[in-house]
Amino acid sequence: MIMNRRSLLTTALTLGAMKAFPGLSYAQARPLVFATFTGSWEEAHKAVLVPAFRKANADAAMVLDPMLSVDQIAKVNAAKANPPIDVMLHDPGPALVAIGQDLVEPYPVEKSAYYKDLITEAQEPMGPAPFFQVVGLTYNPEAVKTPPTSWADLWKPEFKGRVGITNLNSTLGTGWLVEIAKMRGGSEANVDPGFKALEELKPNLAAVAANPGALATLFQQGQIDISPGNFNAIQILKARGVPVEFVAPKEGAIAFKTTIHIVKNSPNRELAFKLIEAALTPEVQTTLMNPPYLIVPTNSKVTMGGEIARVLAKDTAELKQKFVFQDWKKINEQRSAWIERFNREIKI
Amino acid sequence: MGAAPASRDVTSYGMGLAAPLALFFLLFFVAPLLQLFWLSLHNDTAGLHWGLGQYLHFLTDPFSLGVLGSTLLLGAEVTAVCLVLGFPIAWLYQRVGPKLQTIIILIVLLPLLTSVVVRTFAWIVILGRQGIINATLQSLGIIDTPLKLLYTQFGVVIALAQVQMPLMTLPLITALGRIDPNLDDASCSLGAGSWRTFFRVVLPLSLPGLIAGCTLTYAAAITAFITQSLIGGGQMLFMPMYLYQQASTLQNWPFAAAISIIFLLAVLAVVSVFTTLGRMSRGYGGA
Numbered sequence: 144m145i146m147n148r149r150s151l152l153t154t155a156l157t158l159g160a161m162k163a164f165p166g167l168s169y170a171q172a173r174p175l176v177f178a179t180f181t182g183s184w185e186e187a188h189k190a191v192l193v194p195a196f197r198k199a200n201a202d203a204a205m206v207l208d209p210m211l212s213v214d215q216i217a218k219v220n221a222a223k224a225n226p227p228i229d230v231m232l233h234d235p236g237p238a239l240v241a242i243g244q245d246l247v248e249p250y251p252v253e254k255s256a257y258y259k260d261l262i263t264e265a266q267e268p269m270g271p272a273p274f275f276q277v278v279g280l281t282y283n284p285e286a287v288k289t290p291p292t293s294w295a296d297l298w299k300p301e302f303k304g305r306v307g308i309t310n311l312n313s314t315l316g317t318g319w320l321v322e323i324a325k326m327r328g329g330s331e332a333n334v335d336p337g338f339k340a341l342e343e344l345k346p347n348l349a350a351v352a353a354n355p356g357a358l359a360t361l362f363q364q365g366q367i368d369i370s371p372g373n374f375n376a377i378q379i380l381k382a383r384g385v386p387v388e389f390v391a392p393k394e395g396a397i398a399f400k401t402t403i404h405i406v407k408n409s410p411n412r413e414l415a416f417k418l419i420e421a422a423l424t425p426e427v428q429t430t431l432m433n434p435p436y437l438i439v440p441t442n443s444k445v446t447m448g449g450e451i452a453r454v455l456a457k458d459t460a461e462l463k464q465k466f467v468f469q470d471w472k473k474i475n476e477q478r479s480a481w482i483e484r485f486n487r488e489i490k491i
Numbered sequence: 492m493g494a495a496p497a498s499r500d501v502t503s504y505g506m507g508l509a510a511p512l513a514l515f516f517l518l519f520f521v522a523p524l525l526q527l528f529w530l531s532l533h534n535d536t537a538g539l540h541w542g543l544g545q546y547l548h549f550l551t552d553p554f555s556l557g558v559l560g561s562t563l564l565l566g567a568e569v570t571a572v573c574l575v576l577g578f579p580i581a582w583l584y585q586r587v588g589p590k591l592q593t594i595i596i597l598i599v600l601l602p603l604l605t606s607v608v609v610r611t612f613a614w615i616v617i618l619g620r621q622g623i624i625n626a627t628l629q630s631l632g633i634i635d636t637p638l639k640l641l642y643t644q645f646g647v648v649i650a651l652a653q654v655q656m657p658l659m660t661l662p663l664i665t666a667l668g669r670i671d672p673n674l675d676d677a678s679c680s681l682g683a684g685s686w687r688t689f690f691r692v693v694l695p696l697s698l699p700g701l702i703a704g705c706t707l708t709y710a711a712a713i714t715a716f717i718t719q720s721l722i723g724g725g726q727m728l729f730m731p732m733y734l735y736q737q738a739s740t741l742q743n744w745p746f747a748a749a750i751s752i753i754f755l756l757a758v759l760a761v762v763s764v765f766t767t768l769g770r771m772s773r774g775y776g777g778a
Contacts (some may be wrong), residue, residue, distance in 0.1 A: 213739045240742060306637075310725030312740045349620075350642050350725035360612075364619035366641060479741045486736075487554055489726050 164490055168269035175414040177230040178215045182356075183379060184232070185209040187436045194428075196421040201341030203414055212237035216362050219246045219351050219406055229409040230418055233270075233472035234314040236478065238402045240271050251416060254297045257423035257442060261437055262467050264457055265441035270404030274431070275439040275456060278315055278397040278468070281372030283362055285386045291369060294392050298344060306347040309360040309481045310489070315355045318397045320481065321469055333438035334481060341489060351489060378450065380436045389454055391413035395467035396455065400437075522762075531748035545749035555750075559757060562713050562730040564589040565647065566761070570705050572652040573659040576657075577704070581663035581670060582693075599660045607654060610717045612652040614639060618722070625714035642724035650722045655711045666700020667693070702769040706762055713758065730754045 162355075184427060210218075212233045219226045223246070223321055233241060241247050250270055252258050258271055261385045265272035280291045286305070297306050309316040324330065339416030349367045352358035359376050362369045363385050374396075377389045403422055405415045421427055428440035437450055443459045456462035534544035534668045562605045586593045602610060619639040625637040645721045670693065680689040693699075716731040723729065730750065738747035 199641065211739070239651065312725070312736055316725075349639075351724050353720035353723075355726040357721055357724075361619075362639075364615055365616075365621035366619050417577075418538065479743065482736060482741060483554075486728055486733075 158248070160273050171408070175411045175418060176206050176208050176228050177418060178208050178210050178218075179232050180210040180211070180229045182432075182434070183375060184207075184294055185433055186198065187438060190353075191430045191436070192422055194426055195424070195427045196418050199421060200414065200417050203417075205414070205418065210212050212241075216241050216244070216246065216272070218284055219326060220244065225410070226406045226408055226417070228413040229408050229411045231270075231404045233402050233404065235275075235399050235402070235469070236314055236317070238267075238400075239471055240477050243304065246407055248407050248409075248412070250275060250405065254416070255420060255423070257425075260412065260425075260442050260444050261423065262441050262443055262463065264398075264463075264466075265400060267400065267402055270402045271419070271423060272400035272402045273419070273439050274401045274465070275441055276399040277374040277439055278318060278371055278399070279374065279389055279391045280369065281377050281387055282369040282388055283365075283386050284388045285367040286365075290390055291389065292390070292393050294323060294371075294394055295369075296392075297347065297369060298340075299347075300448075302347045302369055304347065304349050305368040306344065307350040307352060307361050308344075308348065308353045308371035309355055309371075311485045313355050314369065314399055315373055317474060317478060317481070318399060318469055320485075321474060322397050322467065328446055331470045332477070335476075336485065338488065345489075358391065363463075364466070372390055374439070374455065375437060378435075383434060391465055395465055398466035398468055400441075400468070418482070474484070506551075506646040527748045527751055530745055531752050533745040536743050536745060545746045546753070548746065549749055549753055558728050558730060558733050559730075559753065562754075563757060563761065565644070565651075565729060566709045566713035568648045569651045569655060570709045572648060572654055572661075573708045574701070574705065574721075576652065577656055577659040577663060578701075581660055581667050581700075584664050585667045586671075599657050599664075600608075602654065603657050607715070607717050608721075610654050611650060611721045613675070614646070614653070614722055618646050641722065642727070644727070645724075647719060647723045649717050649729065651712045652713055654715065654718055655708045657713055662700040662704040662707070663697065664700075666697045666703075670696045699769060702765050706765045709761060709765070710758060 150253070166172045168475070171270060177188070177193075179185050179331065193205060196205065204443050208228065212231075215228060215231045215233070216237060216276075219228055219241075226246075231241060231247065245379070248455065249268055254267060255271075258266060261271055265275075280294070280296070282291055291322055308319070311320060320334055320337045320341070321329075321331055323340050324334040327336035327340050329336035332349075350358070352361060355373055355420045356371055357377060358372065359362060359380055360365075361370075362380065372387075372389065374389055377387050380387050403419050405412060408479055423442060425442050425444040427439075428442045430436075430439075431438040432440050432445060432451055433434070434448060437456065439462075440447075446458055447462075456465050529547055530538060532541055532543065534542040539715045579594065580599065584592055615622075619625070620637045620639075620641070622640070624640060625634075628634045629637065662678070668760045674692055674696070675688055678686075678692045683691065713729070714731055716735065719727075719729045720732055734747050734750050734754070736752060
């Protein structure tokens with residue numbers, strides 16, 4: 144007998160395994176992998192960035208693999224020598240973690256055609272920021288007749304039981320707490336005044352949401368009327384007919400740099416660079432600035448328009464004046480202690 | 492190939508058939524679990540220094556123990572609600588005609604056919620300030636200002652009870668179906684009232700299903716990350732969210748691993764209490 148049952152089974156299993164895990168057989172030649180974020184980010188990148196990149200690079204193969212920042216870091220960490228991702232996208236906190244763990248390459252600034260056109264704050268040598276996320280005040284114009292103008296408005300007695308915030312798991316929640324601390328004389332290194340302010344906010348708090356997405360839905364349910372909120376998330380709700388408005392508080396809207404990085408040891412280094420270049424072009428940034436995406440551009444050559452020009456900034460000069468950037472290196476140092484403190488102290 | 496044995500014991504089965512599943516579990520469950528345990532025995536986030544620091548941190552911290560306690564309590568509350576509401580449905584199922592049985596089974600299974608996220612969002616709509624409950628009570632003039640239902644322990648228990656109800660009802664329906672209906676009549680003809688029959692005959696005989704249902708509901712309720720975080724909000728901390736926070740936001744994997752192991756052991760302890768009760772009940776049911 145040439146083939147007995149056992150060897151037949153082994154062959155079948157091997158073939159099956161190769162079918163199930165194609166990565167086993169050809170690990171080397173793979174398309175460019177860009178780990179974007181899930182949800183509206185993925186939609187925007189699929190519709191605008193990917194076509195622009197492919198058009199400029201002879202239809203080079205690429206894949207979007209949307210996942211959270213922390214998952215990107217974990218995946219690259221697990222296979223540093225042959226990472227499964229070529230380009231990572233990060234919020235400011237995780238970006239510093241990725242840089243600190245030596246997972247990303249410096250951006251070849253001298254080769255880049257667009258880097259020098261970026262707003263100074265977006266010029267990050269370890270990975271430039273193609274987009275900004277902006278946090279300001281969100282409110283329901285049907286319930287709040289006079290638009291709020293300052294973070295301090297959240298403490299007004301008329302908003303008793305109407306305010307929503309998120310906990311510190313999110314970039315939004317942490318950044319907002321730092322801003323509140325600054326308003327009361329604190330800083331990135333000292334958020335004590337922020338926690339004191341939170342204590343005073345308790346009578347007004349209707350909800351502490353687990354994440355910014357959950358916070359947004361609370362407007363729909365009339366559970367809250369006012370909260371700190373992400374400009375993009377609010378535009379999505381607004382487009383669906385939910386009565387919400389966004390204002391930049393007079394203290395300045397909090398701007399987070401969303402940075403894009405070439406992964407160290409990437410087998411597709413050149414294409415990764417090309418993809419990031421595409422993300423920095425005025426064309427891609429202009430398209431992403433227009434509805435339905437409304438993503439804040441970082442290339443100073445982009446002329447601000449539409450909703451962004453109306454509520455945020457008409458041009459780069461106004462943007463610099465109205466946006467507040469935070470020192471996430473300092474924030475990261477103490478963030479875990481703050482989260483612990485928030486867990487313990489904020490019970491409503 | 493070796494020759495097959497001349498005679499086989501037909502009452503025993505080879506363990507070979509279970510080998511593929513066993514292998515699968517070994518690879519994808521036992522191995523990661525061991526890795527998790529190994530990680531939890533490190534004092535630093537980089538995983539270089541061995542020690543029991545993470546466990547000491549958790550077990551000497553009243554806050555962490557409080558989170559564990561409130562999670563286990565949440566499970567108990569949800570299980571109790573499911574049991575009290577689910578038992579009558581299962582009991583009814585055995586006493587109605589086939590048409591009604593189909594309807595009951597459909598109602599019981601319906602929640603399983605929609606995603607947990609959808610079911611949980613439905614509860615946000617029901618419990619919200621302008622939700623169904625508050626709107627009804629207000630229009631009836633029973634309350635002036637809306638009640639706070641969302642983001643409360645009460646809200647989480649109610650929503651979880653609905654979400655996990657099939658896990659309780661289905662084993663109960665099976666267990667009650669196995670009881671010979673003649674036993675009821677026998678008990679009655681021997682002079683026992685309905686309540687006595689229920690407590691002395693039906694309840695003991697349904698115990699295996701009841702315990703299976705409780706175990707499933709309990710385990711599902713305490714680990715229900717989505718429902719807990721959406722209905723409970725960001726300030727009600729239960730173990731799954733605590734774990735997520737440490738692992739994902741803070742990248743403190745050794746502590747997150749220690750939390751998982753402690754949580755796992757706590758759940759195993761509760762489940763083994765259920766199982767012990769089940770074993771004792773067998774003696775009781777036979778008496």
